[in-house]
Amino acid sequence: MSIFDRLLTPLAVGQTVLPNRMVMGAMHTRLETLDRPHARLAAFYAARAAGEIGLILSGGFSPNAEGVMEAGGPLFDRAEQLDEHRAVTRAVHAAGGKIVLQILHAGRYAKVPECVAPSAIKARINAWTPRALSLDDIGRTIADFAHTAALAVEAGYDGVEIMGSEGYLINEFAAAATNHRDDAYGGSFDARIRFALDVVRAVRERLGAAPMLIYRISSIDLVDGGLSGAEVATFAQRVEAAGADLINTGVGWHESAVPTIAASVPRAAWREAIRNVKRAVSIPVMASNRINMPEVAEELIASGVADCVSMARPLLADPEFAKKTRLGLADEINTCIGCNQACLDRIFTERTATCLVNPRAGREIEFPEGRARVAKRVAVVGGGPAGMAFAVNAAERGHAVTLYEAAPRLGGQLNMAKVVPGKAEFNETLRYFTARLAKLGVDVRLGEAVSAAALADAGYDEIVLATGVTPRVPDIAGVDHPKVVSYVDVLTGKVDVGARVAIIGAGGMGFDVAEYLLGDARESLDPEAFFRAWGVDVANANAGSGGLTKEMGATNPAKPRRTVHLLQRKAEPPGKGLGKSTGWILKARLRRAHLMTISGATYDAIDDQGLHYRVDGVAQTLAVDHVVLCAGQNANRVLFDELAARGIHAKLIGGADVAAELDALRAIDQATRLAVEL
Ligand code: NAP
Ligand code: SF4
Numbered sequence: 074m075s076i077f078d079r080l081l082t083p084l085a086v087g088q089t090v091l092p093n094r095m096v097m098g099a100m101h102t103r104l105e106t107l108d109r110p111h112a113r114l115a116a117f118y119a120a121r122a123a124g125e126i127g128l129i130l131s132g133g134f135s136p137n138a139e140g141v142m143e144a145g146g147p148l149f150d151r152a153e154q155l156d157e158h159r160a161v162t163r164a165v166h167a168a169g170g171k172i173v174l175q176i177l178h179a180g181r182y183a184k185v186p187e188c189v190a191p192s193a194i195k196a197r198i199n200a201w202t203p204r205a206l207s208l209d210d211i212g213r214t215i216a217d218f219a220h221t222a223a224l225a226v227e228a229g230y231d232g233v234e235i236m237g238s239e240g241y242l243i244n245e246f247a248a249a250a251t252n253h254r255d256d257a258y259g260g261s262f263d264a265r266i267r268f269a270l271d272v273v274r275a276v277r278e279r280l281g282a283a284p285m286l287i288y289r290i291s292s293i294d295l296v297d298g299g300l301s302g303a304e305v306a307t308f309a310q311r312v313e314a315a316g317a318d319l320i321n322t323g324v325g326w327h328e329s330a331v332p333t334i335a336a337s338v339p340r341a342a343w344r345e346a347i348r349n350v351k352r353a354v355s356i357p358v359m360a361s362n363r364i365n366m367p368e369v370a371e372e373l374i375a376s377g378v379a380d381c382v383s384m385a386r387p388l389l390a391d392p393e394f395a396k397k398t399r400l401g402l403a404d405e406i407n408t409c410i411g412c413n414q415a416c417l418d419r420i421f422t423e424r425t426a427t428c429l430v431n432p433r434a435g436r437e438i439e440f441p442e443g444r445a446r447v448a449k450r451v452a453v454v455g456g457g458p459a460g461m462a463f464a465v466n467a468a469e470r471g472h473a474v475t476l477y478e479a480a481p482r483l484g485g486q487l488n489m490a491k492v493v494p495g496k497a498e499f500n501e502t503l504r505y506f507t508a509r510l511a512k513l514g515v516d517v518r519l520g521e522a523v524s525a526a527a528l529a530d531a532g533y534d535e536i537v538l539a540t541g542v543t544p545r546v547p548d549i550a551g552v553d554h555p556k557v558v559s560y561v562d563v564l565t566g567k568v569d570v571g572a573r574v575a576i577i578g579a580g581g582m583g584f585d586v587a588e589y590l591l592g593d594a595r596e597s598l599d600p601e602a603f604f605r606a607w608g609v610d611v612a613n614a615n616a617g618s619g620g621l622t623k624e625m626g627a628t629n630p631a632k633p634r635r636t637v638h639l640l641q642r643k644a645e646p647p648g649k650g651l652g653k654s655t656g657w658i659l660k661a662r663l664r665r666a667h668l669m670t671i672s673g674a675t676y677d678a679i680d681d682q683g684l685h686y687r688v689d690g691v692a693q694t695l696a697v698d699h700v701v702l703c704a705g706q707n708a709n710r711v712l713f714d715e716l717a718a719r720g721i722h723a724k725l726i727g728g729a730d731v732a733a734e735l736d737a738l739r740a741i742d743q744a745t746r747l748a749v750e751l
Pocket of ligand 2: 416431
């Protein structure tokens with residue numbers, strides 16, 4: 074018996090039996106469009122199928138040209154496209170998996186001038202105003218869904234998922250906010266959900282009984298004018314009656330002002346919205362959003378919230394999530410930390426998705442598995458993300474690795490990141506690397522500041538330096554004043570930070586320190602605190618509210634814990650470099666916590682009075698107890714230079730290589746590539 078018994082129990086979905094309750098959720102990777110034919114996409118999904126995931130849902134494909142996400146976006150409407158899909162379905166089936174095609178009509182979110190919607194109401198996140206569909210257009214669109222479903226089965230998919238959530242076309246019909254029609258498809262609740270039900274019926278009819286038909290319902294819209302909980306429940310019952318085999322759940326619309334999947338959202342926070350759907354129907358229900366651990370997934374099934382779980386990003390992070398769960402190796406699952414840095418932030422900036430903690434994701438062909446031809450003795454110096462990633466990957470390839478870390482614990486910069494409210498998931502990255510290093514027999518030497526002489530004497534075949542960075546000390550008069558501290562002092566708890574603070578430097582670290590000093594960690598750990606902070610009524614009791622309350626920020630004290638000023642020299646608004654999909658969340662949290670920002674600053678001096686600076690030539694003073702330096706970093710290459718003086722060429726990775734771009738994404742990617750080359 075496994076502690077994940079329920080997760081590992083087969084599940085009947087219509088006439089299909091899934092081997093377990095773990096499903097890879099639909100997610101665009103841009104491999105669908107940026108890399109044709111689908112060789113990389115096929116390898117990507119095949120790796121997940123080989124990792125024993127019970128079912129894969131593809132990224133969404135539009136059933137017609139006006140429903141694409143953007144110009145050139147995924148579209149499946151012609152027989153000529155069958156072969157490239159067959160490459161994917163064959164690869165998945167050959168690896169023992171099952172895959173369903175998601176059909177997604179983007180509606181008014183389609184970033185094309187010809188976009189359509191139930192009514193001609195522009196979305197705030199799209200530059201184009203949609204054209205309202207005529208009754209004829211509606212009939213044609215329903216037929217297009219059915220046509221794409223038929224193509225999907227012809228291409229070898231095991232069924233389809235109809236995307237009815239996240240604010241796309243079907244969701245727009247259902248919500249009064251976006252459906253102002255007065256014909257058979259608008260007005261009353263029954264009329265607004267008619268389009269969804271017509272689509273389900275038409276698709277079922279074309280599919281026949283055997284292929285799976287999954288419908289993704291919006292369990293809570295999180296927009297004003299969205300459905301109530303009672304309406305969602307009724308909607309789910311009608312979807313079941315219309316012929317769905319399984320209901321998947323979505324949370325929020327893309328335009329919602331509430332985060333739904335970022336790391337700052339507590340795990341499984343949306344359980345009550347999902348349970349509402351589960352209670353209403355007799356077919357299986359799938360939970361989604363911020364489920365990143367088998368423990369969380371098992372508990373959702375055990376407590377009757379859902380019958381199975383959808384995980385998209387966690388399957389980027391670890392293709393073997395399901396297999397490791399079955400084998401009792403949950404400790405070795407490379408956990409998705411909800412950062413969005415290498416997946417959504419790359420997709421939003423027109424690059425293919427990969428994963429911060431698993432750079433192989435989406436690049437399976439570039440990173441062949443397997444052992445090195447010659448096993449080497451390798452020394453790695455530095456136990457931060459770069460050093461740990463290199464050590465694990467090199468050991469997996471059969472090299473004998475010794476990892477030296479001067480500090481008494483592994484983690485490097487991760488130890489600082491994980492204490493910032495909303496970033497506790499970094500603990501899982503540390504847990505993963507620690508478990509893998511132990512499993513692979515890497516000789517980890519903690520508290521050992523290895524010297525160049527010792528490395529030279531040991532006669533390693535390769536020496537890799539991941540010695541990280543040292544914080545930059547800017548050239549400001551009085552920078553050695555006792556009230557000046559570095560971000561390291563703050564985040565490692567070395568200083569007891571006062572009530573009035575100035576932060577110099579508004580990069581990622583400056584924002585992290587501001588969040589550390591002002592933020593409330595409970596908001597990311599406790600769903601109730603999260604809902605209060607973001608104004609969510611998860612019971613969604615009020616008609617037309619979409620689950621939003623009018624009150625936001627109730628957990629934030631009217632008087633902040635501290636007075637914090639965040640300064641930068643650039644004249645632009647601070648925070649431009651933060652992640653596209655998460656920066657707005659951090660900025661909103663800090664606004665609520667009364668952070669004050671100052672741009673275009675010239676620093677004059679720091680003394681007993683505080684920080685003296687000028688903006689537009691006007692001299693000002695911030696009377697503060699502490700000035701925290703977050704002014705970037707310099708590469709730490711002392712050991713590299715000492716080895717070079719002995720004629721030994723070591724390889725540099727991570728911040729020790731390029732301090733200016735210090736971040737875990739680049740560090741882990743570079744480390745993994747080097748290990749594969751070795
Ligand atoms: P950073 O991004 O380079 O930012 C350093 C800040 O200090 C800049 O805002 C810069 O702005 C200022 N600065 C630079 N030199 C200065 C000087 N001589 N005097 C005064 N101010 C100076 O460095 P970081 O914030 O330490 O972040 C390092 C890396 O870690 C980044 O690549 C980032 O991706 C990653 N990181 C990201 C996050 C996140 O996304 N949440 C969090 C932590 C770290 P001005 O020149 O305008 O003053
Ligand atoms: Fe998860 Fe971050 Fe990887 Fe995306 S990049 S899959 S959010 S760990």
